Structure formats: structure tokens, C-alpha cells
Amino acid sequence: MKYLILVRGAAWSAALADEMTSAGVQVAAGGLTGTELARGDLASPPATGFYLLDCASIDEAWGWVAHLRDVEVRPVLDPGGHEF
Known part of the structure; x- marks a missing residue:
């Protein structure tokens, strides 16, 4: 099953990415550019x-990222809405 971990603020960790890659659980990782325009609740950081x-x-x-601050773990669904 695939899970998307959204990292907010300064919680990003290259060392953790290396550890998860070595363990064979990381499929992809990357940084995101700053937002030019945001909708909705601006109280939470992008x-x-x-x-x-x-x-x-x-x-x-969650076990891999529980020690990080301000992360969100979400199951990834295929276009039909099924977990994969």
C-alpha cells in the first residue's frame, strides 16, 4: 500500500529519506516550491x-515519520478510489 507523507515547515529530513530508501520503503521523495497562491485555511503552513x-x-x-513535527500521512488511491 502506498502512503503520501506531506511535510510542513522544517520537518524535511534527507537522512530519513536515505534510511527509508535503504529499508526499501521509500518510492519517491522531494521538496516542494513555495506557494504563489493559496486557498482555504491559511493558519496551517504550506x-x-x-x-x-x-x-x-x-x-x-506512521512509524517511519512519527518523530517528525507537522506531517500528514494519507493513503494513496488509484483513479477508481481503491487503495494501492
Whole structure:
């Protein structure tokens, strides 16, 4: 199952990305550019990066990033709305 980890603020960690790659759970990772225009709640900081993990469960995905501040873990769905 794939999980998208959205990182906000300064929680991004290249060392963690290397560790997850070595463990074989990281599919992709990257930083995000600043926002030019934002809609909705401006109280939460914009996402600054992401990790895409392939884990057996959401608990496993959370286990990799639980020590980071201000992250969001979301299951990734295929176009039909099914988890993959």
C-alpha cells in the first residue's frame, strides 16, 4: 500500500529519506516550491516536501515519520478510489 507523507515547515529530513530508501520503503521523495497562491485555511503552513512510502499498513508508515513535527500521512488511491 502506498502512503503520501506531506511535510510542513522544517520537518524535511534527507537522512530519513536515505534510511527509508535503504529499508526499501521509500518510492519517491522531494521538496516542494513555495506557494504563489493559496486557498482555504491559511493558519496551517504550506507543505514543503513529501515522501511516498510503500508500507504494509498506515501504522508502519506512521512509524517511519512519527518523530517528525507537522506531517500528514494519507493513503494513496488509484483513479477508481481503491487503495494501492
